[in-house]
Amino acid sequence: MSRRRRTRKAPEGFHVDERWAVSYMDMITVLFCLFVVLYAMSTVDKNRFEKLRNSLATGFGTTVSAKIDTATGTIVPPSAASKDKEGFGDLAMATKDVKKFSGLAEKMGKRLAAEGLQKDVQFHIDQRGLTVRLVGSQTFFSPDSVTLTARAYKIMRAITPVIAGTELQVSVEGHAANLITAFPSVWELSAERATKVARFMVEQGGLPGARVGATGYGSSRPARKGTSAADYRQNRRVDIVVLSNQSERVRALIPGVLKAQARSS
Incomplete structure (x- = not known):
């Protein structure tokens, strides 16, 4: 006589939320990218490094500049400065x-x-x-x-x-x-x-x-x-x-x- 497998039913009104899996996969993806970057930088190659730097700068919405900002202007004393400028x-x-x-x-x-x-x-x-x-x-x-x-x-x-x-x-x-x-x-x-x-x-x-x-x-x-x-x-x-x-x-x-x-x- 075969034995039937009993399955548990979730209590009425209970909902299983699996959205945590999305966050988990995002974290794994970020870690993967980090290890790829570390591996790519393990062997220093100037051309590859410049390409990587430019690519990361573009991804973060910044502009790469090889120049140093030496602009001068009015210096605000600490007593006159504030967070809201x-x-x-x-x-x-x-x-x-x-x-x-x-x-x-x-x-x-x-x-x-x-x-x-x-x-x-x-x-x-x-x-x-x-x-x-x-x-x-x-x-x-x-x-x-x-x-x-x-x-x-x-x-x-x-x-x-x-x-x-x-x-x-x-x-x-x-x-x-x-x-x-x-x-x-x-x-x-x-x-x-x-x-x-x-x-x-x-x-x-x-x-x-x-x-x-x-x-x-x-x-x-x-x-x-x-x-x-x-x-x-x-x-x-x-x-x-x-x-x-x-x-x-x-x-x-x-x-x-x-x-x-x-x-x-």
């Missing part, structure tokens, strides 16, 4: 800002030189922007007066059109020497002088009023800390600051860009 973008924008302000200073300098007035104005670039410094109360104002002199009007007519064409915000900042004046205090004197300059820029220079503000700092921010007549002349001043419109992170890089340019020049 924002550091390089910030440095590029800071460099662009410095170039823009240097161009503005050069343009204003040429207009002043044409009038013989270049010695009465100083330019300074920092992380705030471009500072146009009108130095000396005798040049721009009579002693203890907020009335602009004829020379001051010439200077303002030379520089205001350049500033008005930038579309940047402008801060007019008045400063005074720490001396007794006819005004109640040096605060009122410096503030009114700043206001006079701002009004001229708006009313006669074409600078939109929404882009300019006036502030008086009195004697709290002296350009020089001495007590000589020369020091007082430097402290009696009005600063016209063309403000940078970049983010604080970008503006913080401007001093470093200026130092790098100074070293390379």
